Amino acid sequence: MDKRGGVLPTLLITGVSAFMASMDNLVVTTALPTIRQDLHASLESLEWTVNAYTLTYAIFLLTAAILGDRFGRRMIFTSGVALFTAASAAAAMAPAAGVLIAARAVQGIGAAMIFPLSLTLLVRAAAPERRGAVIAAFTGMSGLAIALGPWVGGVIVEIGDWHWVFWINVPIGLVLVPLAARLLSESHGPYGRLDVRGTLLVTSGLLGIVYGMVRSTSLGWGSPQVIAPIAAGVLLLAGFAAWERRVANPVVPPRLFRRRGFTLSSLVGMLVQFGMFGAIFLLTQFLQHVLGFSPLDAGLRTLPWTVMPVLVAPLAGAFGDRIGVKRLMVAATVLQASALAWFAVVVSPAVPYPALLPAMVVAGAGMGLFFAVGPRQALDFVAVEEEGVAAGVNSAGRQVGVVMGVAVLAGLFAAAGGGYGSGEEFVAGLRPALWAGAGFLALAAGAAVLTPSRPPATVHTLREAEGARRPGRPVEG
Structure with missing residues (x-):
C-alpha cells in the first residue's frame, strides 16, 4: 500500500515550506539598511530587492498551478522548494545589488510554485470533514511567519549581518526537498495537454499589470512606464479570456467564474488583501518615521496585530463548520474594516501607542478569520479535479490585490500631500489612505454577504463522491 500523502506529513512539509517563503519576504524589508551599506546599493536597487520577489511571485502563481495540474503537483511543488533554496544561497553570496535582485526574482518564482500547490496537496490529503482544520493549521503556520517576520528582521538589523536572512533557508530547504519527494502523493489536473498559448497569454498579461503597478x-x-505595461496587460488578459472560450483544454475553465460562490469568494480575497496590506505598508512606516521606533522596536510593537492570526486561525478552522464559513468571512471583513477606520480616526504625530492597540488586536483577529476560511471557501465551490487551478486563481488574485493595494494607497498618500518631511506631513497623507483601505474592506464585506452559504448541489455531490472514493476513507451511507 502507498503510504504517501498522509495528512500530518503533508501539513508539516507544506506548512514549513510556506513559513520559509513568507518569513523571507518580510525579513528582507527590515534588513534593507544593512544591505545598502554592505553592497553600496542605490535606493532604486533597494526597491527592486523587494519588488523583484513580489513581481515574479504574483505573476507565476497561476502558471505554477497550471504546470502542477499538467506535470504533477508534487513534482512542481518539490521543484519550487529546491529552486527557492538554491536562490536563497545565491542571494546570501551576492557580491552586488544586481546579483541580489536576480536571486530575489528567482526566489519569487520558487515561492509561487510553493503556495498554490501547497494548498492543493493539503486539501487532497485531508478527509472532507477535516479540511477546515488542516487549512486553518496551514494558514496558522504562514501567519506565524507574518508575526515573527518584523521581529526577526529587527534582530538581524541589530546584529548587522544580512546574509543570514537568506542562509537560514538553505538547511531547511535541503531537508524539505527529499521529504517532499518521498512522503507527498502525486496528483494531476483533468487535462492531459498543456494549453501553451493560454499559459503564455495569462502570464504575460499578469506581468504587464503587476509590473506597471509596482513601478507606480x-x-x-x-x-x-506605468500606463503602457498595464494597458498591454489588460489587452493580453482580454485575449486570454477570448481564447479560453474556444480551446478544448482551457487553462482556467470559464465555468469557474459562472459559479457565483467562487467568483465572489475570489473577489473578497482580492479586496481584503488590497485594503489591509496597502494599509500595513504605510502603518509600518508610520511607527518608525513618525513615532520614532527603531526597526526592532517597531517589529515588537506590531506583535499584538501579527500574533492574533496565529491564535484565531486554528479556532476558526475548528469551529468553522458549526458557525458557518460565510459568517466567519463576513466577520473577518467587518473586523478589518473597523480596525482601519479606528486607525484613521486616532492617527496623529503624537498618538500614544496604547491608542493603536485596540485596532491592532481587532485587525489581527479579522486577518486570522480570513486566513483560516478564505482559501477553503473558494475551493468549496469547485469540483475536486478543479482544485489545482482554482487554488492558483485564488492565490494569484489575492497577491495581485497586495500589489494593487500598496500601489493605490501609496498613490493616495502622495496625492493627499503625504511625505516624509515631518510627522504632520506623513499623517496628512496617511489618514485618507487608511479611509480608502477601510472602504475597500467594506466592499469586501458586501461581497462576503452576497456569497452563497453552500456550493451548488452538483459541485457538492461531486465532492462527496470523490471523498468516498479516496483510499482509507469511509463511505457515508
Whole structure:
C-alpha cells in the first residue's frame, strides 16, 4: 500500500515550506539598511530587492498551478522548494545589488510554485470533514511567519549581518526537498495537454499589470512606464479570456467564474488583501518615521496585530463548520474594516501607542478569520479535479490585490500631500489612505454577504463522491 500523502506529513512539509517563503519576504524589508551599506546599493536597487520577489511571485502563481495540474503537483511543488533554496544561497553570496535582485526574482518564482500547490496537496490529503482544520493549521503556520517576520528582521538589523536572512533557508530547504519527494502523493489536473498559448497569454498579461503597478509607487500613475505595461496587460488578459472560450483544454475553465460562490469568494480575497496590506505598508512606516521606533522596536510593537492570526486561525478552522464559513468571512471583513477606520480616526504625530492597540488586536483577529476560511471557501465551490487551478486563481488574485493595494494607497498618500518631511506631513497623507483601505474592506464585506452559504448541489455531490472514493476513507451511507 502507498503510504504517501498522509495528512500530518503533508501539513508539516507544506506548512514549513510556506513559513520559509513568507518569513523571507518580510525579513528582507527590515534588513534593507544593512544591505545598502554592505553592497553600496542605490535606493532604486533597494526597491527592486523587494519588488523583484513580489513581481515574479504574483505573476507565476497561476502558471505554477497550471504546470502542477499538467506535470504533477508534487513534482512542481518539490521543484519550487529546491529552486527557492538554491536562490536563497545565491542571494546570501551576492557580491552586488544586481546579483541580489536576480536571486530575489528567482526566489519569487520558487515561492509561487510553493503556495498554490501547497494548498492543493493539503486539501487532497485531508478527509472532507477535516479540511477546515488542516487549512486553518496551514494558514496558522504562514501567519506565524507574518508575526515573527518584523521581529526577526529587527534582530538581524541589530546584529548587522544580512546574509543570514537568506542562509537560514538553505538547511531547511535541503531537508524539505527529499521529504517532499518521498512522503507527498502525486496528483494531476483533468487535462492531459498543456494549453501553451493560454499559459503564455495569462502570464504575460499578469506581468504587464503587476509590473506597471509596482513601478507606480516610484514613478506615479501618469508615467508612460506605468500606463503602457498595464494597458498591454489588460489587452493580453482580454485575449486570454477570448481564447479560453474556444480551446478544448482551457487553462482556467470559464465555468469557474459562472459559479457565483467562487467568483465572489475570489473577489473578497482580492479586496481584503488590497485594503489591509496597502494599509500595513504605510502603518509600518508610520511607527518608525513618525513615532520614532527603531526597526526592532517597531517589529515588537506590531506583535499584538501579527500574533492574533496565529491564535484565531486554528479556532476558526475548528469551529468553522458549526458557525458557518460565510459568517466567519463576513466577520473577518467587518473586523478589518473597523480596525482601519479606528486607525484613521486616532492617527496623529503624537498618538500614544496604547491608542493603536485596540485596532491592532481587532485587525489581527479579522486577518486570522480570513486566513483560516478564505482559501477553503473558494475551493468549496469547485469540483475536486478543479482544485489545482482554482487554488492558483485564488492565490494569484489575492497577491495581485497586495500589489494593487500598496500601489493605490501609496498613490493616495502622495496625492493627499503625504511625505516624509515631518510627522504632520506623513499623517496628512496617511489618514485618507487608511479611509480608502477601510472602504475597500467594506466592499469586501458586501461581497462576503452576497456569497452563497453552500456550493451548488452538483459541485457538492461531486465532492462527496470523490471523498468516498479516496483510499482509507469511509463511505457515508
